[in-house]
Amino acid sequence: MKKIAIAGAGAMGGRIGTQIQEAGYDVTLLDYWQAHVEKIKREGIEIQTETDTYHLDIKAQFPEEVNEQFDLIIILTKAMKSREMIKVLNERGAIGEDTAILTMMNGLGHDETFAEVVPKSQIFLAVTMWTAGMRGPGQLLLEGDGTIDLQRADGLDDERTRAINQIFNDAKLNSRISDDVFQSVWSKATLNSVLNPLCTILDKRIGEFAKYEQAREMITPIINEIIAVAEARGVKLDFDALVAKVEGSYPDELQGLHYPSMHQDLHSGRYTEIDYLNGKITQYGKELGISTPTNELLTHMIHQLEMQYVTQES
Template identity: 65%
Template sequence: MKKIAIAGAGAMGSRIGSQLKKAGYDVTLIDFWDEHVQAINDRGLEIQTETDTYHIDIPACKPEDAEARYDLIIILTKAMHSEVMLQTLLDRGAIYEDTAILTLMNGLGHDERFAQIIPTTQVFLAVTVWTAGLRGPGQILLEGTGRIDLQRADGENDARTEAIVEMFNHAHLNAYISDNVIQTVWEKATLNSVLNPLCTILDKTIFEFSSYPDARQQIEPIIDEIIAVAKAKGIQLNAQTLIQKIESTYPKNAQGLHYPSMHQDLYRGRLTEIDYLNGQISAYGREFGIPTPNNDMLLHLIHQLEMTHVKG
């Protein structure tokens, strides 16, 4: 794959884009944020790690200014902006019949939404445990390690799958071809649908939330609804496995000291991705006639908080 675009060049997009660029690939960062794009073009992308701070020269543009045709486009916008990004790039001629569109976004239903714009055979789903932070326009913080699991959305693999994995591994992103990425997506979405809204509503870190002695009783009804909805869609989830994944994040030396991304978005005055997490569970529940009162309530509570904290 000769030309790569990172569509949504926030913290994670800039991490992946910078590692691919350092590995020698032709990468362009694409983002809606004017100041971010301008800073990257003026000064390069500033990267701070545990031991160093340096700049990397990498081109950036807004989606409406994209001029090239890309072989791979990695979608890492906020979920609510992804379809506009994809449609804009399609209208600009940046996407052709062999372009692979890989989404690393949180949430559910992205493959279904993207299929309304491009063929499913061009859509790849991926899940990552890499982390990154955005310090300001053109500035990111990189810590820790991670991996990426991916698969074509229809479950088939082709030459592009192998090429993406080889490229990611050349860039030290630790990529693997999944044999059931849909299940992995749902498992991560379950974790996010539990911890993101609860920590946001309660204004607590993950560790602070876990310190409540009845935290497990609090999360189990949410998980049970997600399992029921997933089963209706032909996806088998295991309650104990999900609980273990969630509780493994509680310790301070894991993710316990962190506020989830939804908390960060809300208290920085940004809309959250609740509609693509608990909101999507609720929507699937209505479709299949499955009650989801706990997920419904979390959805409404977050939207109530957005009315207070998000201006404009």
């Protein structure tokens, strides 16, 4: 795989893209954020780590400017923008019969969205525990370590799976090929479906939410509904492991001092990814005849807040 596109070049897309380019691959960043793309075109991208600040020259384009086919396209837009992105790239000829489409976005159902455009044999799912931040247009903040788990969406292995894994490991992204990436996807979606809406509705940092003595009683019905839906879709989840995953994020030295991304989006005037988290659980539950009242209520509450706070489309 020689030509790689990062579709959605914000904080995480910037991290993945710049590390892959630094490993010697041909990378193009694709994004709709005008100031960000134009600054990278002019000056390259500024990267600040725990120990250094430096510039990296890397290609950047608006999706409508694409005029070449890629071997690998990594989708890292906001979930609600992914359908639009993949359709534009398909129209621009960026996707060929052998192009691998990989997502490590938060939420559920992305393989179903992409299957509207490409066969499932071209779709790859990944879960990342890396973090990243933006200091402004063309300015990345990259701290800490992380991992990536990946697998082809249909569960089969092929040369592209191993090639993608090699690219990520060349880029020092600590990647491994999973034999059950859907379990990892649902596990991370559970974490986000618990902390994102609760901290957003309550206007609390993760650690502030955790100080409530009955916090576990609040998260239990959300998790139980997710487990019921996941198992009906063939994904086995463990309640105790999921509770440990959520509560493991409470300490200040981990995520306790942070507002979840949904809170950040809402208070920046943007729509949230609720429909790909609790909203998707509710949708699946209705399709399967499984009641999900807690997840449905959280979805409605976030949409109510969007009516109050959202001032921009993305």
